Amino acid sequence: MRKKILLCLVMLSMQIDAQEKTIVVGNPTTTYVNIIDVQNMGNWTEISLEFNPTNDINATLHPPTGKSPFILSDQRGNRYALKNQMGWEGPDPGGYGTVKLVTNEKKYLKLFFNKLEKIDEIYSLTELGCETGCWNFYDISLKDKVIETVKKEDVSTKFTKSWVDYNVTEDGKKGMRIHGEFTVYNLKGKECYMLVRFADKDEKFLTTTKVGYKNVSGHISLYKKLIPKYNNSYYEDVVVFMPYTEFNLSKEYHNLKYDVDLIYKNGELIKHFEMVDFYYDNK
Secondary structure (H helix, E strand, O other), X not given: OEEOOOOOOOOOOEEEEEOOEEEEEEEEOOOOEEEEEEEEEOOEEEEEEEEOOOOOEEEEEOOOOOOOOEEEEEOOOOEEEEEEEEOOOOOOHHHOEEEEEOOOXXXXXXXXXXXXXXXXXXXXXXXXXXXXXXXXXXXXXXXXXXXXXXXXXXXXXXXXXXEEEEEEEEOOEEEEEEEEEEEEEOOOOOOEEEEEEEEEOOOOEOEOOOOOOEOOOOEEXXXXXXXXXXXXXXXXXXXXXXXXXXXXXXXXXXXXXXXXXXXXXXXXXXXXXXXXXXXXXXX
């Protein structure tokens, strides 16, 4: 990404907790764009960025085939191309282009790259060919965190309820917001996800080709990452958002279902919570 105004670039060392690793960035070139997560998901490597500017900035995310696209590099010098993104709502096709970042207003962006064979060999996230005003990260490394081992038979959950806000808008897209309330036991410090999928009336899961909205099976999937802080962790309101456009259904009434599960990072099921009927009018 390239800033449209000149800023002093400060070199510093940042350490940010993510999943079951600690992300260490030795040489970032900005103080208000942070890497908050690095992981392999399905057939891609996912990088999550958090923006928190101290003054208004016009910023540009370039498309994979455009000028100065983001690339990942590993410690062996291999490069991995940007394939897609989620969270950047620019005016150009695919949501790329220039947007305004507002002072002290956090914005989150997921970048999807060709998959690194070994995630621990990640080295840099850079704008290819960028010379000035760049958001580059070098000397990225993932350090193991000490996680208490818990036997699977000791892990349990208590599901309370799920509910939906229909016809809401996020980042200019109309859709539905799915909420979950539940408690998890003996998963302290262990990365897990609330997973929401969608199915037709016969409980056949809906599919998509859109990176960022699908799992390895191609099912439309929404994830919310959780790392419980306590042995007994209560989640009052875990939320995911589904844009209606991602259903890609014919223009008529549809009897659908949403399915809520809790899973480990590797996709293994911890607990199925519920499958709920709802109606979608695409007229």
